Amino acid sequence: MTSDSHNDAGFDLDQVDRLLTTTRSVRKRLDFDRDVPDRVIFDCIDLAEQAPSGGNDASRRWIVIKDEATKRKLGEIYARNGEFMINVADRLEGSGHGKEKVFSSSAYLVENFAKAPALVIAAIWGIHDNSGRPGLFDSVIQSAWSFNLALRSRGLGSTWTTLLNASVDELAGILGIPDGITTIVTFPVAYTKGTEFKPAARRQAEQITYFDRWGFTKARASEDGGVNFEDGLGVVAEVDIEATPRKVWPFISDIEFPVDASEELQGAAWNGEARGLGATFTGHNKLGDMEWSIENHVTDYVEGRVFEWGTVDPANPGGRWRFEIMDQGVGSRLRFSMEIGTENNLTIGFAEASENPVAVINGRRKQIRSNMQRTCDAIKAAVEAAN
Numbered sequence: 294m295t296s297d298s299h300n301d302a303g304f305d306l307d308q309v310d311r312l313l314t315t316t317r318s319v320r321k322r323l324d325f326d327r328d329v330p331d332r333v334i335f336d337c338i339d340l341a342e343q344a345p346s347g348g349n350d351a352s353r354r355w356i357v358i359k360d361e362a363t364k365r366k367l368g369e370i371y372a373r374n375g376e377f378m379i380n381v382a383d384r385l386e387g388s389g390h391g392k393e394k395v396f397s398s399s400a401y402l403v404e405n406f407a408k409a410p411a412l413v414i415a416a417i418w419g420i421h422d423n424s425g426r427p428g429l430f431d432s433v434i435q436s437a438w439s440f441n442l443a444l445r446s447r448g449l450g451s452t453w454t455t456l457l458n459a460s461v462d463e464l465a466g467i468l469g470i471p472d473g474i475t476t477i478v479t480f481p482v483a484y485t486k487g488t489e490f491k492p493a494a495r496r497q498a499e500q501i502t503y504f505d506r507w508g509f510t511k512a513r514a515s516e517d518g519g520v521n522f523e524d525g526l527g528v529v530a531e532v533d534i535e536a537t538p539r540k541v542w543p544f545i546s547d548i549e550f551p552v553d554a555s556e557e558l559q560g561a562a563w564n565g566e567a568r569g570l571g572a573t574f575t576g577h578n579k580l581g582d583m584e585w586s587i588e589n590h591v592t593d594y595v596e597g598r599v600f601e602w603g604t605v606d607p608a609n610p611g612g613r614w615r616f617e618i619m620d621q622g623v624g625s626r627l628r629f630s631m632e633i634g635t636e637n638n639l640t641i642g643f644a645e646a647s648e649n650p651v652a653v654i655n656g657r658r659k660q661i662r663s664n665m666q667r668t669c670d671a672i673k674a675a676v677e678a679a680n
């Protein structure tokens with residue numbers, strides 16, 4: 294985010310950035326005892342309707358439910374469709390799982406959905422037919438989020454819910470929704486208990502943004518927009534695994550695990566008994582007809598979560614490799630990333646000797662990422678087979 298308080302467009306960026314980074318999914322902090330005036334809802338919908346829509350087609354419709362009996366009926370549907378959230382929350386309680394708080398909060402809403410002073414449904418004319426034509430979801434999502442931002446700026450909150458969509462016929466019967474209408478999202482709307490919310494922990498843009506090809510990363514913003522080693526060029530491969538991080542960890546922390554997939558890990562062996570941060574191991578590598586051995590230094594190590602190493606020189610490595618395990622639903626997401634160093638790296642020599650260095654760099658990145666993805670897939674298969 295920019296540090297300038299204003300820009301050429303005249304907006305106070307500090308205020309705008311605060312709104313964008315603190316509009317949270319609010320469940321346990323919804324104030325069920327304070328009424329939400331119709332005028333506030335109208336104002337927020339007016340702002341939301343300024344969002345673009347496919348073909349500039351004004352087909353969005355909003356349904357506001359305040360009637361207590363109707364809310365109770367919708368609450369019964371929501372509770373029935375969301376029963377699994379309560380079950381998962383019960384299983385995760387006290388486990389320390391990364392999703393424990395989310396499911397606890399979601400379960401709370403399942404049990405209290407009908408208490409919201411207002412339920413607001415964003416809908417649109419049309420039925421999704423997988424045609425790819427604009428006019429349905431792509432014409433509602435942006436407007437619905439603008440509605441959330443407008444709520445936040447006025448001291449209200451909500452959360453994005455779609456559980457009612459699992460019972461569209463029942464929902465239509467209760468609300469009198471005619472054929473040909475798609476309900477997209479429902480918002481339980483209330484003033485919030487307190488107005489201070491913090492930005493959520495999210496990955497930095499450099500970690501989740503790809504340039505020119507899926508999985509091609511930059512550790513730093515380029516000054517000229519080009520492909521430069523000094524920008525920390527790298528690649529990333531990921532895979533979802535149906536097992537907890539605890540069960541995945543032994544497979545990534547064991548450098549001798551025989552995946553036979555990534556050339557950069559073939560034949561690795563620890564140097565000494567030490568494991569963890571500061572430990573070293575030797576990797577025996579090959580590229581085509583070339584074979585070589587290289588010393589690796591563990592540069593980051595978080596038991597059960599992170600295993601990172603750099604080649605040759607830990608302060609100025611030829612490459613930096615990193616495994617991370619993240620909670621994903623009730624399973625895990627394994628992320629395997631690599632950054633090409635500015636020293637001690639064969640790719641630099643190949644690129645400098647070429648008339649088309651960018652092609653050499655990207656060719657090598659493509660090759661590395663392919664091997665890394667094979668490694669991730671092999672680990673997934675091994676973990677799931679063992680569990």
